Amino acid sequence: MKVEKHAIPRILIGASGSGGGKTIFTCGLLQALKTAGKRPVSFKCGPDYIDPMFHTEVLGIPSRNLDLFFAPENTVNYLMAKHAENGDMAVIEGVMGYYDGLAGISPAASSYDLAKKTKTPAVLLLDSRGKSRSLLAEIKGFLELEEESMIRGVILNQVSEMIYPQLKGLIEGQLPVKVYGYLPKMVNCSLESRHLGLVTAKEIKDLQGIVDQLSEQIRASVDLEGLIELAGQAGELVYKPLRLPVPSAQPVRIGVAMDKAFCFYYQDNLDLLEEMGAEIVPFSPLEDRELPRELHGLIFGGGYPELYLPQLSENRAMRQAVRSAVEAGMPCLAECGGFMYLHERLKGKDGVSYPMAGVVSGESYPTDKLGRFGYIELTAKEDTLLCRKGEMLKGHEFHYWDSTNPGNAFHAQKPLGKKNWECVVSRENLFAGYPHIYFYSNPEAAERFAAACRKYRAG
Numbered sequence: 001m002k003v004e005k006h007a008i009p010r011i012l013i014g015a016s017g018s019g020g021g022k023t024i025f026t027c028g029l030l031q032a033l034k035t036a037g038k039r040p041v042s043f044k045c046g047p048d049y050i051d052p053m054f055h056t057e058v059l060g061i062p063s064r065n066l067d068l069f070f071a072p073e074n075t076v077n078y079l080m081a082k083h084a085e086n087g088d089m090a091v092i093e094g095v096m097g098y099y100d101g102l103a104g105i106s107p108a109a110s111s112y113d114l115a116k117k118t119k120t121p122a123v124l125l126l127d128s129r130g131k132s133r134s135l136l137a138e139i140k141g142f143l144e145l146e147e148e149s150m151i152r153g154v155i156l157n158q159v160s161e162m163i164y165p166q167l168k169g170l171i172e173g174q175l176p177v178k179v180y181g182y183l184p185k186m187v188n189c190s191l192e193s194r195h196l197g198l199v200t201a202k203e204i205k206d207l208q209g210i211v212d213q214l215s216e217q218i219r220a221s222v223d224l225e226g227l228i229e230l231a232g233q234a235g236e237l238v239y240k241p242l243r244l245p246v247p248s249a250q251p252v253r254i255g256v257a258m259d260k261a262f263c264f265y266y267q268d269n270l271d272l273l274e275e276m277g278a279e280i281v282p283f284s285p286l287e288d289r290e291l292p293r294e295l296h297g298l299i300f301g302g303g304y305p306e307l308y309l310p311q312l313s314e315n316r317a318m319r320q321a322v323r324s325a326v327e328a329g330m331p332c333l334a335e336c337g338g339f340m341y342l343h344e345r346l347k348g349k350d351g352v353s354y355p356m357a358g359v360v361s362g363e364s365y366p367t368d369k370l371g372r373f374g375y376i377e378l379t380a381k382e383d384t385l386l387c388r389k390g391e392m393l394k395g396h397e398f399h400y401w402d403s404t405n406p407g408n409a410f411h412a413q414k415p416l417g418k419k420n421w422e423c424v425v426s427r428e429n430l431f432a433g434y435p436h437i438y439f440y441s442n443p444e445a446a447e448r449f450a451a452a453c454r455k456y457r458a459g
Contacts, residue, residue, distance in 0.1 A: 001240045006081040009231035010090035012045065012122040014098035014111045014151075016138065021157055023051045025125050025183070026093040028214030030058045032224055033089060035215060041087035043080065045114045046095030047375065047396040049264040049302070049436070055093070058211055062267040066092065066118075069102060069109040069375050069415065070394050070438040073117050077239035079268060079440070080118060089231050098124060099145060102375065103416040107146070109375070115150040119235025123153040123180060123227065128167065135167060139175055152230055155222060156182040164221075180230075181222030186214065245447045247277040252296040252453040259284035261312060262337055264302035269439045269446070276450040285341065289317045297331045297453035298322070300338025302436055306348060306366070306401065312341065313354035322357045326430060331385060331452040332359070334432040336399055339425075340364040342432055343403065360425050360432055362405030372397045372421065376435060378410040384426045385452060386437075386445040394441035397434050407433050429456070 013029070015022050026042065033040040042055035042063040047070065055063035064083050066076050084090045094111030101110035115122045124142060128135055135156075143149050156167060159182045168179040218224065254273060256265070262285065270280050281292045285300075286308055305312055313319075322342070326332045334342050342359040349366050356364075376395050380387035387393060393410075409426030412435065413419075424433035429452065439446040 004239055004241060006237045008081065008084045008090055008237055010092065010120050010234045011227060011231045012092040012094055012111060012115045012120045014094035014122050014124050016126060017097040020125055020127055022093050022125060023054055024214060026091055027054050027058045027211045028218050030055060030091055031211045031215035032218040036224060038089050039087045041084050041090050043090060043092045045092055045111050049266060051093055057207055064267050066114055067109060068113050068117065071440045074239045075242060075440055077118060077237045078242055081237045081239065089228065092120060098142060106416055112146065112150065116148065118237065121152040121230050121233055122150045123155060124151060125155050125157050128156040128159045132167065133170060136171060136174055139171060139177060143175065143177060151177060153178045153180045155180050158185045160184060180226050183217060183221060186217065244443060245276055247275060248454055250454050250457065251277045251279060252450065252457055253279045253281050253294055254297040254299060254453060255281050255283050255292050255295040256299045257285050257301060257338060258282040259286045261286050261305045261308045262301050262303040266438055272439050272443065272446045273450060276447060278450055285315065285318050286311050291321045291325060296457040298325060300334040300341055302336035302338060305337045305341050305346065309346060309348045309354045319357045323359055326359045329429050330456055331429045331449060333449060335436045336434050339432045339434055340401055360405060362403060364401050364403045367400055367402050371399050371402055375415055376412045377415060378412055378435060380410055382409055384409050385429060385431045386448050392442060393437050393445055395435035395437040399434055
């Protein structure tokens with residue numbers, strides 16, 4: 001197969017750890033680039049589904065994930081090239097600390113790993129509060145931990161205009177890295193958090209006002225032209241086009257739960273289904289009284305159903321419609337929050353158990369700790385809706401709720417670790433469990449779901 005090469009200007013924004021301001025800075029940078037007349041596109045390194053929502057709110061077009069655990073290097077390069085073709089510069093938000101990868105002990109799937117394998121220059125956003133010359137030791141460590149760090153610059157965060165020139169002179173005078181500017185402390189430009197991380201973009205009051213304020217500051221104290229020039233130094237993306245299933249002549253309509261309770265989706269999963277001939281039809285289990293007409297499949301993504309339990313439960317017509325559809329054989333994929341909704345009951349933190357859709361027997365209930373957090377490899381123990389026995393899917397778990405009926409159709413294994421467990425409730429037309437799966441880890445799984453929807457349509 002012919003090798004493709006694409007020259008796409010791009011940079012990666014990293015940090016020394018989580019909570020370093022990468023998300024809001026990336027949003028401000030995207031807005032600043034738009035204001036400067038650029039057509040930026042954005043990506044998120046790693047499995048997070050919340051941060052891309054913020055990028056999307058700024059750009060008005062979907063942001064996507066790039067994950068070297070979920071997919072091999074060729075696929076990641078292919079997806080970046082595919083989604084960047086309509087822009088003139090890509091900004092990638094890093095994940096956790098720059099070198100933090102699988103199981104916390106490997107650089108694999110880290111921001112560094114992505115920067116290196118995609119030949120993307122990286123810029124570190126560094127919290128500089130209470131530091132002066134010690135910043136040099138921190139930066140020197142990042143530059144020298146790996147033989148080729150890909151770090152080409154730093155931006156100093158929470159630094160006063162008065163001390164910045166002195167710090168810039170120290171760093172550039174002693175280290176082979178450029179300082180691209182600074183940000184002062186901006187009290188009104190932070191994002192709220194909750195137990196799953198950030199609140200979602202649509203929950204932030206005046207998000208655009210926050211982004212505009214930060215964009216204005218970036219234009220004033222960050223070398224925007226320098227960052228654009230640095231992006232132009234990125235190496236060519238090299239990949240072989242993927243062999244994906246040919247779209248079916250029989251299109252199907254797949255209802256996808258999309259509202260405040262269900263909003264965690266990998267955009268590439270939905271894109272892949274569309275490429276296979278599916279029409280994605282959004283609906284709201286919170287607001288709608290019935291399912292959209294002429295559906296041939298259902299998807300319930302993750303989200304925050306635990307925050308809307310009375311409203312979800314009181315919508316009895318929707319709960320009954322979902323249960324009737326699945327019991328009639330309509331293919332259904334449910335992940336995490338969607339899996340919780342399909343239970344007979346969902347218990348809130350108030351101790352009250354609320355009736356839910358009743359597709360899955362048992363109860364989903366709150367725990368006091370994060371359950372089975374992180375990447376997983378899922379191996380089918382039997383033939384299922386998405387995988388044949390022995391086949392693998394890759395995914396991610398992040399939840400504080402558990403289930404009296406987690407299922408046992410798949411064996412889940414933590415990469416580079418010993419922890420493993422059984423999961424996923426499976427029927428001929430149902431895949432329901434806590435894992436968030438990524439179709440590009442096994443595109444045949446998406447094709448099987450689409451094929452099951454076509455079979456249901458044909459009766």
